[in-house]
Amino acid sequence: xxxxxxxxxxxxxxxxxxxxxxxxxxxxxxxxxxxxxxxxxxxxxxxxxxxxxxxxxxxxxxxxxxxxxxxxxxxxxxxxxxxxxxxxxxxxxxxxxxxxxxxxxxxxxxxxxxxxxxxxxxxxxxxxxxxxxxxxxxxxxxxxxxxxxxxxxxxxxxxxxxxxxxxxxxxxxxxxxxxxxxxxxxxxxxxxxxxxxxxxxxxxxxxxxxxxxxxxxxxxxxxxxxxxxxxxxxxxxxxxxxxxxxxxxxxxxxxxxxxxxxxxxxxxxxxxxxxxxxxxxxxxxx
Amino acid sequence: xxxxxxxxxxxxxxxxxxxxxxxxxxxxxxxxxxxxxxxxxxxxxxxxxxxxxxxxxxxxxxxxxxxxxxxxxxxxxxxxxxxxxxxxxxxxxxxxxxxxxxxxxxxxxxxxxxxxxxxxxxxxxxxxxxxxxxxxxxxxxxxxxxxxxxxxxxxxxx
Numbered sequence: 001x002x003x004x005x006x007x008x009x010x011x012x013x014x015x016x017x018x019x020x021x022x023x024x025x026x027x028x029x030x031x032x033x034x035x036x037x038x039x040x041x042x043x044x045x046x047x048x049x050x051x052x053x054x055x056x057x058x059x060x061x062x063x064x065x066x067x068x069x070x071x072x073x074x075x076x077x078x079x080x081x082x083x084x085x086x087x088x089x090x091x092x093x094x095x096x097x098x099x100x101x102x103x104x105x106x107x108x109x110x111x112x113x114x115x116x117x118x119x120x121x122x123x124x125x126x127x128x129x130x131x132x133x134x135x136x137x138x139x140x141x142x143x144x145x146x147x148x149x150x151x152x153x154x155x156x157x158x159x160x161x162x163x164x165x166x167x168x169x170x171x172x173x174x175x176x177x178x179x180x181x182x183x184x185x186x187x188x189x190x191x192x193x194x195x196x197x198x199x200x201x202x203x204x205x206x207x208x209x210x211x212x213x214x215x216x217x218x219x220x221x222x223x224x225x226x227x228x229x230x231x232x233x234x235x236x237x238x239x240x241x242x243x244x245x246x247x248x249x250x251x252x253x254x255x256x257x258x259x260x261x262x263x264x265x266x267x268x269x270x271x272x273x274x275x276x277x278x279x280x281x282x283x284x285x286x
Numbered sequence: 287x288x289x290x291x292x293x294x295x296x297x298x299x300x301x302x303x304x305x306x307x308x309x310x311x312x313x314x315x316x317x318x319x320x321x322x323x324x325x326x327x328x329x330x331x332x333x334x335x336x337x338x339x340x341x342x343x344x345x346x347x348x349x350x351x352x353x354x355x356x357x358x359x360x361x362x363x364x365x366x367x368x369x370x371x372x373x374x375x376x377x378x379x380x381x382x383x384x385x386x387x388x389x390x391x392x393x394x395x396x397x398x399x400x401x402x403x404x405x406x407x408x409x410x411x412x413x414x415x416x417x418x419x420x421x422x423x424x425x426x427x428x429x430x431x432x433x434x435x436x437x438x439x440x441x442x443x444x
C-alpha cells in the first residue's frame with residue numbers, strides 16, 4: 001500500500017475543512033471495506049485519508065424523529081439489519097443490510113459508505129430508492145438534503161461537491177400501509193456481490209415501487225401508480241407490458257465477470273415478478 | 287515522509303503501545319510487529335476471512351482495517367482463545383471433529399464461530415453456515431467445521 005497521511009477529525013467542521021483543502025486528494029474512511037481494497041490495489045491514491053469514525057455527530061445512531069427515522073453516517077450494516085425501528089418501518093432495508101458481504105463486512109461497512117461508494121451493485125441502494133430516502137450532506141456552504149434518486153450518477157460518482165460529506169440518511173415513515181421486500185441474485189449463497197439487487201414495495205393504494213441495481217451504471221427507481229401490478233386480478237399481458245417499461249432502464253455491462261447481460265436481463269424479470277408477489281403477500285398479511 | 291502514529295491497543299487482554307505507519311493494516315501489525323502469526327494473510331480483499339479477528343467485540347477482516355483505526359480498541363486474536371494452556375471448548379471441538387485439514391483457515395473460522403456462538407449460543411445449521419459465510423476453506427472442510435461449531439454449542443451446555 002502506498003503511503004498517505006491519516007487524519008482523525010473530532011468535529012464535522014474539521015472534516016469539511018480537510019476535504020475542502022485537499023479536494024480529490026482526500027478520501028473519507030468510514031468502514032473501509034471498499035476504500036482499503038482500493039488503497040491496496042492503487043486505484044485510490046489519496047494524499048490524506050480522513051477517518052470520520054471519531055466525529056461526535058456521526059457516531060452510530062438510529063433515531064426516530066418527526067415522521068421519519070435518521071441513520072447517522074457511522075452506523076454499520078449489522079446494526080441497521082437488527083434495529084427494531086428499521087425492521088418495523090423499513091423491513092426491505094433491514095433485509096438488504098443483512099445480506100451485504102459477510103458478518104465481518106457488515107460489522108464494519110456503513111450505509112453511508114455504501115451509498116457514497118456508489119457501486120451499481122450496492123445492496124442498500126434499491127431499498128433507499130423505494131423508501132424515498134434523503135441523503136444529508138455537510139459542506140463548506142452548510143447542510144444540504146439530497147433525494148437519494150438525485151444522489152447517484154454512475155459507478156463511483158455521486159452529486160456530492162468538493163468538501164461535502166454525508167452525515168446521515170433520512171427515511172420518511174411510509175404514509176400508507178405497504179408490503180416490501182429486498183431480493184438479490186448472487187453466484188453463491190452467502191458472501192458475494194449481487195448480479196441483481198432489487199427492492200419492491202406495494203402499498204394499500206395500489207402503488208408499486210421497484211428499484212433495481214447491478215444492471216447498469218446506477219440503480220434505477222420505477223413506479224407503477226396505475227394499480228395494475230398491485231392488482232392480483234389484472235391480466236398477465238397488462239402486467240408484462242408494465243414490467244417491460246420498468247426494466248427498459250437496465251443496461252448491464254458485457255464486461256462484468258459476475259454474469260452475462262442476457263442472464264441479468266432474464267433474472268431481473270424473474271426477481272421483479274417474485275418480489276412483486278412477496279410484497280403483495282406481505283401487504284395482505286399486514 | 288509520512289510520520290508514524292503512536293497508538294494503544296489491548297491485544298488478547300494486554301495493553302500494547304507502539305508506533306504504526308498510517309498505511310499499515312491491523313493484520314500487518316499483528317503479524318509483523320506483534321508476531322501474532324496465528325491470524326493469516328490471504329486474499330487481502332475481505333473475501334476469505336483468514337484474517338478474522340475480534341475488534342471491540344465484533345469480528346472484522348483485519349486486512350481491511352488500518353492499525354490506526356484500532357487505536358484505543360480491544361483486539362482478540364486466535365492466540366487469545368486458549369486460557370492457561372487449555373484449549374477453549376470451540377478449539378477442542380474443532381480438533382475432535384477433524385475440522386482442521388490444512389489448517390490455514392482455522393484461526394479465522396474459530397474467531398467467526400466464537401462470535402456466532404456469543405450471539406446465538408444454540409445455532410441451527412443454517413445459522414452456522416450464515417455466520418461462517420465470510421470464511422472460506424480451501425480444503426472444503428465445511429461439513430466438519432459446521433459439526434464442530436454445533437458440538438461446541440452442545441458442550442457449552444454440559
